[in-house]
Amino acid sequence: MTEVPWLDEGEQQAWRALMTMQDDLAEFLDRQIRNRDGLSKADYEVLAHLSEAPGGRLRSFRLGELLRWEKSRLSQHLGRMENRGLVIRERSLADQRGADVTISRRGTDLITAAAPRHVADVRAAFFDHLTAAELQTITTIAGKVKEGLAKLQP
Amino acid sequence: MTEVPWLDEGEQQAWRALMTMQDDLAEFLDRQIRNRDGLSKADYEVLAHLSEAPGGRLRSFRLGELLRWEKSRLSQHLGRMENRGLVIRERSLADQRGADVTISRRGTDLITAAAPRHVADVRAAFFDHLTAAELQTITTIAGKVKEGLAKLQP
């Protein structure tokens, strides 16, 4: 470990800082949603996508694309959310293989209450600390990294 | 959802970019370690800390501090790692409550092989795309966000 070519001082510092920022941020936001709104981050994202879709309804595989989730994960999670009355699943009429997922009244109420509070948290935890230039830099970096990763995994 | 005060265009773009960069990066690095070295990210981090400690040995609670893990998580994970022969646990002589965790020969071999490849991945996926100024900005932002979070949760 100690004898391998490692990152230099500045790189190591930046990497650690980024990783812990990421952890802390995710943990804070998850906990807020969970404790205040009774939703996991996963629940929140499912409901957010559904509530933005026309009629609060999406084909299951389309939802999976938007969330970038494995299909088994989506299936398991929707099953749990259905049991809790947050969404309704029914076989699609257009394609008998598929399923339509619809947000329930209860799901709508929950996401409606949770969303503005979540946005406020994101502001308080992140954007309030950033200058416009820093914001721009973040976007630039993220774009480059994402592009690079796409090339690394063909 | 659509009628609540939301983030502005630039903020939304930055936030999405940061979140997906984070997801992609984590997923790429995890998958590399898992497929190539047969270790989860959690395994890797435990072994990395142990291998850097004198004698490859740490008190369990100290390891927990370094990893910032809940104690139950640490206990469960060390149990699994012990079953796989990666670490050895024994009651501490100094304090009969505590446990000493020692990296095994097998654990040492694995982390020794995995570490340089992981560093190379981090470079390829992240640092190779960044200027010195961007690196500096990252560190600055992460510091400010971390500080802000500390104030938000007293």
Next chain:
DNA sequence: TACCGTTGGTTGACGTGTGAACCAGTTGCG
């Protein structure tokens, strides 16, 4: 010295994520 609060760790129950196997419906092609 005896007791009580604290500390270090383990356990059990449960929610969550992944990969592989599987299944039914659909599509393409001879």
Next chain:
DNA sequence: CGCAACTGGTTCACACGTCAACCAACGGTA
């Protein structure tokens, strides 16, 4: 038309994370 390949989903087994309850050892104070 008939059948193989593909698609959309589910299920199973397992790894992982969190919380709450628990337990034994330690440490300070009456």
